[in-house]
Amino acid sequence: MKLGRLGIKAYLGIVSLMLAVLIPLIFGFSHYLLTVLILMLVFIIYASAWNLLALSGQGSLGHAAFFGIGGYTSAIIANSLGISPFATILAGGIFAAFIGVLIGLTCVRLREWFLAMVTFGFAVIAHTITTELSWLTGGWDGIPAKKLIPVTIPNYILYEYYLVLLITVIVIAIIYLIMKSKTGLALEAIRENELEAKVMGINVTKYKLMAFAVSAFFTGIAGALEIHHFGYITPEVYGIDISFWPIIYCISGGLLTIEGPILGTILITLLDESLKNFGWTYERYIVIGLILILVVRFLPKGFVSIPEKIKSKIRLRRSHS
C-alpha cells in the first residue's frame, strides 16, 4: 500500500516535469508565459529552501534577507569582476549561507517566537545596511545586474527557462535527498522535541546551523537567479512581502513535505497571475491573505492533504452505511 502510493507520487513528479519541459512547445514561445514560469521556478527553489529550515522547527520571517544578499552579492561580483552570472550565482549562495550561519548562531538557542522576531528584524537590518552602503549597492536606486542569457541571443528567454528549470530540478533533488537522509530525520527529531533529540545524542546546534546554512544557500541562489532574470536589483528585494511569499506557498501547499512548496507555489502563482489579469491589485492580496487564514484554520496540512481528506471522508461514509 505504502509503496504503491510512493509510486503514484513519483509518477506524478515525472509527469509534471515532462509537462514543464513541454510547456513552451505546447503554448508557443510566449514571452509573458515564460517570464511567469521562470519566476515560478525561482520561487519554488525559494519556498523549498524555506521549508527545509521549517523542517528543523525554525520558522523564519526574514528570509528576504538571504534572498537579497544572494542577489546583491552575485550582481556586485559579476559587475566588478566582469565574470559570467553562472559563477556568481554560486558565490551569492555561498555568501548568503555564511550570513545564514551567523544569524543561526544567535538563533539556535531561541524558541519559535523569538526566532520569528529576530529573523524579521534581521531583514530590516539587511535592508538598512544595503541602502546605507550606497557606494557599493547603489542605495535606494539599486544597481544593474547582468542577464543570465544575453538578450542578443534569439529566443533567449527560452534558454533561460530551461536553464532555471534544470537548476530547480537539481535543487529539489538535493533537498529531497537531505530530507530523506539521516540529517532530515535528525532535523525532524529536533522539531518534535529538542530535549529528547539531545538525549538521543543528536548534536542539536550543529544540525540547526546546518539547516540555516543550506536553507540560506538555496535562498541566495534563488535571489541571484531572480535578479539576473530581471537585470537589476533594488533594496525592494528585502521587502516584507518577499519574506512572506515562501511562507504562504509552503503553508498553502503543505508544510514540511517535498511536494507542498512546489504545489503551493504553482497554485498561488497561477491564482495571483490570473487575478492580476483581472486588473485586481489590492483585492488579490486580500484573497491570498484570506486563503492563508482559511488554510491554517481548516486545512493545516495544506493542499497536498486534500486527497487524503477526501479518502478518509469516503471511508467514514462507507463505514457508516
Added chain:
Amino acid sequence: MIQILVWGIYAGCIYILLAIGLNLIFGVMKVVNFAHGELLMLGAYAAFWIYTFSSINPYLIIPASMLLIALLGVFIERLGFRPVRGTGKLNEIFLSLGLIYLFQNLVAFLWSTNSRSIRSPYGDVVLSIGSTKLPLDYLIIIIVTIVFLIAFQLFMKKTTTGRAMRATSQNREAAALMGINVERMDMLSFALGSALAAAAGGLWLISGQMADPYMGGIPAIKAFAVIIIGGLGSIPGAIVAGLTLGIAENVVPFFMQALVAVFGYEMSFTGWKDTVAFFILIIVLILRPTGIFGEKGE
C-alpha cells in the same frame, strides 16, 4: 541633548502601549499577535474617519476608536486565534501573517494608500523649558500613557476580572479548575490589547505622524523588540525596555555622528535609526535568551 531625550520618551510611550497589549495577549493566550501593528494602523484610521466626520477634539475621539478596535479584536480572537490555539506555534504565526495581508490590503483597497493626517488643535503650542522645546502634544501623549498604565495596573491588581486574568496567565488549567472562564479571559485580553494598540495609533496620528496602510509594520516590530528585551509577559520590563529603546534609537545615531566627527568624517546616521532596536535585541538575546526580565522556561 535633553531635546533628544524628549523625542525618545515620546516614541517610547507608543512602543510601551503596543508592547503592553502584546504582553497581555501573550500572557493569557500564549499567542504572539504579529498583526498587532495592523491594529495600530486600523486604530489610526478609525480616529481619522471619526475626526473627519465629526471634527471634534481629536483626543476625545480616541476612546471611540479604542472601542471599535476592541470589538474587532474580539472578532479576530473568536474566528482566528481561538480555533488554532494549541495546534502549534508556527500555525499561530502564520495566521497573523494572513491577518497582516488582509488588513493592509483591505485598507489600501477601501481608502487608497494616500497618507492621512489630523491637525492637532495644540499643534502650535510648544512649551519651552530652558533651551528644550516640548510640544504640548508630546506632553499629552506622555501623560495619557502614564494614565493608561496606572489604570491598567489597577485593573489587573484590584478587580476580580484582572485577578482572573493574571491567574489564567500563570496557570491556565488551574484557573479553569477554579471556575474562571478562561476563554472569556482570552477574549478580554485580546480586546484590551487591541484597544491599547488603537490608542497608540490614534495618539501617533494626532501628534503629527502620517497614517497609511503600511504604517503598522515598523512600530510593531519595535514593540516585539521591546517585549523580548523586557521579557515576554513582564509589564515593568516592557516599560523599561520601551523607554530605553525610544531613547536609544534617537541617541545612538546622534552619538555615532559625533564619534565619526572626532575622526574627521561627516556622516549622517539617521537612516540607521530603525536598526538600533534590532542590534540591541540581538545583543540582549545572545546574552540572555529569555530577555532581561524574562522568566526561565517559555
